[in-house]
Amino acid sequence: KNEVEQSPQNLTAQEGEFITINCSYSVGISALHWLQQHPGGGIVSLFMLSSGKKKHGRLIATINIQEKHSSLHITASHPRDSAVYICAVRSWWTGNQFYFGTGTSLTVIP
């Protein structure tokens, strides 16, 4: 059983489209992180959330603690957004360790 589930696994979009990636989790969390991994391995932290909504440029992340669900939105997608997006939670149920989703591979076509 995976503590963190992401959907979709793969996503192809046309440049300019609005994109949504979903993350559901089954443990109690102290924070949820959205990460971006480009080909070649480098991982960048996009957001850390414990409630509500955060926005950075064209990226928006929301979290609903009661429903144990988070979404990452990309507005006006661009080919440089092509990457794997990973949802991670820090769970206080298990001593604050991290659990990761399997990632969503996004390809944005010009």
Place this chain on the structure above:
Amino acid sequence: KAGVTQTPRYLIKTRGQQVTLSCSPISGHRSVSWYQQTPGQGLQFLFEYFSETQRNKGNFPGRFSGRQFSNSRSEMNVSTLELGDSALYLCASSLSAGGPSDTQYFGPGTRLTVL
């Protein structure tokens, strides 16, 4: 500020050997976490250190161990290597272990191949 650095970047070992990987965090960061990434299992949490103390540990066998030094640099060690230990090992640093300053800053990783 310099980012998180990891050495070596690439490593080839044979089964049964042991390996030590090193991670230097961003200056001022006192928390270092280690992760394993494989195509089959994705990212998995190994352990986390804060101020030289292991704060959290993932579900890995005792062959995986780590430590943190007083300057916050961290090492992880894998003994008696198995083929399944082939992976990208990532470390990340943050200001705190949990809480509002918990944004993880990742290093480039060490690619370990076990033959």
